[in-house]
Amino acid sequence: xxxxxxxxxxxxxxxxxxxxxxxxxxxxxxxxxxxxxxxxxxxxxxxxxxxxxxxxxxxxxxxxxxxxxxxxxxxxxxxxxxxxxxxxxxxxxxxxxxxxxxxxxxxxxxxxxxxxxxxxxxxxxxxxxxxxxxxxxxxxxxxxxxxxxxxxxxxxxxxxxxxxxxxxxxxxxxxxxxxxxxxxxxxxxxxxxxxxxxxxxxxxxxxxxxxxxxxxxxxxxxxxxxxxxxxxxxxxxxxxxxxxxxxxxxxxxxxxxxxxxxxxxxxxxxxx
Amino acid sequence: xxxxxxxxxxxxxxxxxxxxxxxxxxxxxxxxxxxxxxxxxxxxxxxxxxxxxxxxxxxxxxxxxxxxxxxxxxxxxxxxxxxxxxxxxxxxxxxxxxxxxxxxxxxxxxxxxxxxxxxxxxxxxxxxxxxxxxxxxxxxxxxxxxxxxxxxxxxxxxxxxxxxxxxxxxxxxxxxxxxxxxxxxxxxxxxxxxxxxxxxxxxxxxxxxxxxxxxxxxxxxxxxxxxxxxxxxxxxxxxxxxxxxxxxxxxxxxxxxxxxxxxxxxxxxxxxxxxxxxxxxxxxxxxxxxxxxxxxxxxxxxxxxxxxxxxxxxxxxxxxxxxxxxxxxxxxxxxxxxxxxxxxxxxxxxxxxxxxxxxxxxxxxxxxxxxxxxxxxxxxxxxxxxxxxx
Numbered sequence: 016x017x018x019x020x021x022x023x024x025x026x027x028x029x030x031x032x033x034x035x036x037x038x039x040x041x042x043x044x045x046x047x048x049x050x051x052x053x054x055x056x057x058x059x060x061x062x063x064x065x066x067x068x069x070x071x072x073x074x075x076x077x078x079x080x081x082x083x084x085x086x087x088x089x090x091x092x093x094x095x096x097x098x099x100x101x102x103x104x105x106x107x108x109x110x111x112x113x114x115x116x117x118x119x120x121x122x123x124x125x126x127x128x129x130x131x132x133x134x135x136x137x138x139x140x141x142x143x144x145x146x147x148x149x150x151x152x153x154x155x156x157x158x159x160x161x162x163x164x165x166x167x168x169x170x171x172x173x174x175x176x177x178x179x180x181x182x183x184x185x186x187x188x189x190x191x192x193x194x195x196x197x198x199x200x201x202x203x204x205x206x207x208x209x210x211x212x213x214x215x216x217x218x219x220x221x222x223x224x225x226x227x228x229x230x231x232x233x234x235x236x237x238x239x240x241x242x243x244x245x246x247x248x249x250x251x252x253x254x255x256x257x258x259x260x261x262x263x264x265x266x267x268x269x270x271x272x273x274x275x276x277x278x279x280x281x282x283x284x285x286x287x
Numbered sequence: 288x289x290x291x292x293x294x295x296x297x298x299x300x301x302x303x304x305x306x307x308x309x310x311x312x313x314x315x316x317x318x319x320x321x322x323x324x325x326x327x328x329x330x331x332x333x334x335x336x337x338x339x340x341x342x343x344x345x346x347x348x349x350x351x352x353x354x355x356x357x358x359x360x361x362x363x364x365x366x367x368x369x370x371x372x373x374x375x376x377x378x379x380x381x382x383x384x385x386x387x388x389x390x391x392x393x394x395x396x397x398x399x400x401x402x403x404x405x406x407x408x409x410x411x412x413x414x415x416x417x418x419x420x421x422x423x424x425x426x427x428x429x430x431x432x433x434x435x436x437x438x439x440x441x442x443x444x445x446x447x448x449x450x451x452x453x454x455x456x457x458x459x460x461x462x463x464x465x466x467x468x469x470x471x472x473x474x475x476x477x478x479x480x481x482x483x484x485x486x487x488x489x490x491x492x493x494x495x496x497x498x499x500x501x502x503x504x505x506x507x508x509x510x511x512x513x514x515x516x517x518x519x520x521x522x523x524x525x526x527x528x529x530x531x532x533x534x535x536x537x538x539x540x541x542x543x544x545x546x547x548x549x550x551x552x553x554x555x556x557x558x559x560x561x562x563x564x565x566x567x568x569x570x571x572x573x574x575x576x577x578x579x580x581x582x583x584x585x586x587x588x589x590x591x592x593x594x595x596x597x598x599x600x601x602x603x604x605x606x607x608x609x610x611x612x613x614x615x616x617x618x619x620x621x622x623x624x625x626x627x628x629x630x631x632x633x634x635x636x637x638x639x640x641x642x643x644x645x646x647x648x649x650x651x652x653x654x655x656x657x658x659x660x661x662x663x664x665x666x667x668x669x670x671x672x673x674x675x676x677x
Contacts (some may be wrong), residue, residue: 028510082656098671132675133668135643140657236450 016075016192017041017227020099020264021056021090023083024048026119026147026231028056030063031261035269042067043258052083076271078264092168094267096260097125097136103263104227105131107254112223115214115242115250116260119147122210124217137217143182145213147232151204152182153198156189157199165236168204175205185209207241215245224248229256292638297513298559299508300483303491307536309501310345310494314488317343318387318508323446326388326411328373329396330533330563331418331586333435333579334496335462338511339454340442344385346494347391349373350537352650354381362403367618368649370399377407382493386413390445392438394418394591397623413443419584422591432580439576457574459568461497466564468505473561475512476553477608480522485552486542489534489559496519517551524668528610530601532618533558538650541616541658548662553607556601557616562586565600590621598634599626606641612669613643614662619649642668 022029025048032042044063049055056079079090080099087093096116104114105127114125121140127148128134139145154161168174175197179185185206192202210232226248232238233256243250253259302309306380314324314536323340327334334344346431349355349372358375376382391413393404404415416434417428439450469645472491475482493501527550534542556562566585588594605613613635617625628645635643643664647652 095660095664095667097660098667130675133664133672136661136662136664138657141654 016269017073018068018075018265018269019077020266020268021077021079021081021084021087022096022099022258022261022264023052023079023081023087024096024118024260025082027257028059028081028083029261030056030059031258031265032063032069033262033269034069034267038266038269039219039259040255040262040265041069043255043261045257048083053086053088056083057089057187076268078268080260080264083194084143089093091268092271095226097123099260099263099267100125100132100229101133101263102266103259103261104229105254106262106266108225108227108251111225113218113226113229115218115226115228115237116230117145117147117210117214117217117228118230122146122214122217122230122232124131124214126223129227139213142179142180145210147205147230147235147274147284149182149185149210150232150235150238152216153189153203154184157203157251159199161202161235161237164203164207165238167200168207168237168241170200171198171204173201174208175201177202177205177209180209184257192258204237204241207237208245211236211241211245214242218246222246222248226250227253229250229253229259231236231257233257245247292449296372296511299511299566300487300491301502302504302671303493303501305554306343306490306493309498313495313498313500314345314384314387314561323389324384324387325394325442325650326385326391328391328400329394330558331394331396331583331588332416333391333438333583335455335458335568336435336439336442336450338458338461338497339450340439340446340448341443342390342446342555343495344392345388346535347373347376347382347385347388347573348397348533348535349376349382350535350650351375352652355380355650361406362422363426365620366539367532367621369398369533369618370403372535372538372650374407377410390442391514392416392442396588397621399620414438414445418588418590419594420590421597422584423593428580428584432577432652433585435576435580450624452575454581456570459570459575459578462501463567463570465502465505466567467496468502468509469564470561471509473564474504475509476520480516480520481551481553482512484545484546485527485529485555486518486539488540489539489552489555491558494536516570521551524549524550525555526609526611528552528556528605528608528613529560530556530613531616531618531624532621534616536557540652540655541648542645544655544658545614545662548659549666550612550614550662554604554610556597562600563606589627594627594630598630599632601634602639605635605641610641611673612644612665614665615638615643617645617647619647628631631669642672 020031024230030044048060077090079087080096084093115125125136126134233252323342325337326347337344354375355368355371357370371484394416395401419431529552567576568582635641
């Protein structure tokens with residue numbers, strides 16, 4: 016039997032199909048979020064099924080997560096992205112203690128206890144500073160591609176100080192820095208540091224390892240290093256970092272059934 | 288069947304849904320008979336002294352987002368929404384109770400209120416009571432008792448009356464009766480299957496204390512509600528302790544999010560919940576002002592340092608009400624509760640082994656989806672832990 020997780024995020028929709036025999040990803044897909052949220056997610060789901068030659072009747076259960084989770088009325092259940100991230104990342108890294116998730120429009124820091132259960136979490140969802148959107152805007156201003164950001168940041172000799180607490184003002188600050196002759200490399204390194212500082216503020220004192228980095232921003236070169244340097248801890252980027260939420264949702268979908276079928280322990284540590 | 292049965296049992300709940308109208312009628316009636324309307328804004332204010340001066344104490348705390356916005360013409364935007372809303376009502380002259388008040392008894396619960404009162408006092412005669420800051424200090428109680436004597440004097444002067452010990456004792460008796468009834472009503476939530484929701488209990492209050500009809504309804508509720516059921520049933524919900532700032536009339540949004548997301552607020556440790564009804568006043572004391580000073584001195588208000596009483600109260604209530612998690616509500620820019628939340632989080636997580644969530648917001652609904660996400664995630668953790676521990 017197959018199980019599906021759908022992560023309807025603020026910028027992209029992710030679908031993950033897993034096989035409950037070994038809880039591995041059979042197929043996955045991603046598309047941009049849009050106005051027709053429900054239809055877009057449905058189309059992506061159909062595409063993933065088609066490409067993996069799985070029929071709808073062989074899908075046991077669907078769990079939806081992400082901002083748009085409640086709009087997906089064809090899902091069997093909704094679970095918050097906090098719990099789904101914890102499941103998805105724990106499945107890859109069973110002893111994970113901290114998850115840093117930086118998405119398109121928010122960032123989260125999730126602390127897990129020794130048994131893999133969410134202990135608590137912090138979220139920055141009131142402003143775009145500290146999110147992927149900030150990097151997009153900065154990249155556009157600096158005429159860089161997102162995938163070049165890391166390479167360029169490494170060339171910085173003196174990362175610029177970006178102090179604005181708001182993306183709109185930070186953009187103005189970038190314009191000002193360019194006008195004063197600051198190099199784009201120093202500016203982009205400064206932007207990455209400023210996002211890392213936001214995460215550092217959420218982490219507070221006593222961040223626990225292993226730390227796993229997820230979300231679209233984890234794919235952007237340079238961010239992992241900026242975070243590791245600021246937090247003074249080594250950081251692991253999750254496998255398919257954009258997919259961990261949907262993966263977790265799929266595991267939850269499968270697990271509910273397996274509890275009944277096989278009497279498996281319904282807890283995070285048992286799922287890997 | 289259940290709906291029908293509930294409809295009959297609901298009459299006390301329905302009664303309190305028109306509490307504002309009831310209070311207006313009552314205040315009008317009393318004013319016509321010569322009583323004075325006295326506005327108050329804090330549970331630390333001893334209503335008994337006001338009542339002994341033939342005053343009708345009425346709560347003026349604002350819960351309206353609209354009025355909070357209006358106050359920003361005059362007050363800083365980064366201020367507690369209760370302060371803004373209360374003051375906004377004054378600017379707009381929209382709170383009938385404030386407009387009909389003969390006198391205001393204010394207090395120094397926080398710097399924001401204290402300074403707002405200066406502006407409010409331009410339009411309304413006012414006496415400010417100074418609250419103790421260091422309850423463990425040996426001079427603190429003496430100072431507080433002296434403050435109550437000053438309040439008594441101020442009321443006597445303002446209303447050209449004399450507050451006798453007999454009048455104080457009568458007021459103490461009726462307030463003790465109300466506190467006992469409210470305590471017992473809240474105590475219904477200790478049950479495995481509470482007969483009402485936290486939101487329903489929150490509404491069973493009144494802007495004016497000890498209205499005879501209200502007391503009758505509380506009594507009726509105690510006998511009638513025990514046979515009632517709620518939907519969805521309590522078994523499927525997470526038992527929540529809500530602590531932190533009060534939820535004045537109109538500002539029930541967070542309570543709704545908590546209960547609509549699968550929780551049941553079984554215990555409210557705040558000034559619209561149990562905080563001030565936990566202790567009564569000694570009815571037989573020789574010096575009623577001293578007895579009043581004792582009761583109010585023990586109120587664990589976050590303006591105190593250290594406020595050990597609140598931690599003790601939270602610890603006791605968490606056990607009595609068998610809560611499964613603690614949600615702390617902080618109104619934006621409420622520094623005292625915000626900073627004190629560190630101690631509450633520590634108590635919940637380290638000592639009581641309960642999940643803790645802190646929500647900081649104001650009266651505007653813009654962040655409701657964000658709050659719901661946090662609350663739902665908290666419940667998932669609570670339920671996950673339950674499965675894990677079993």
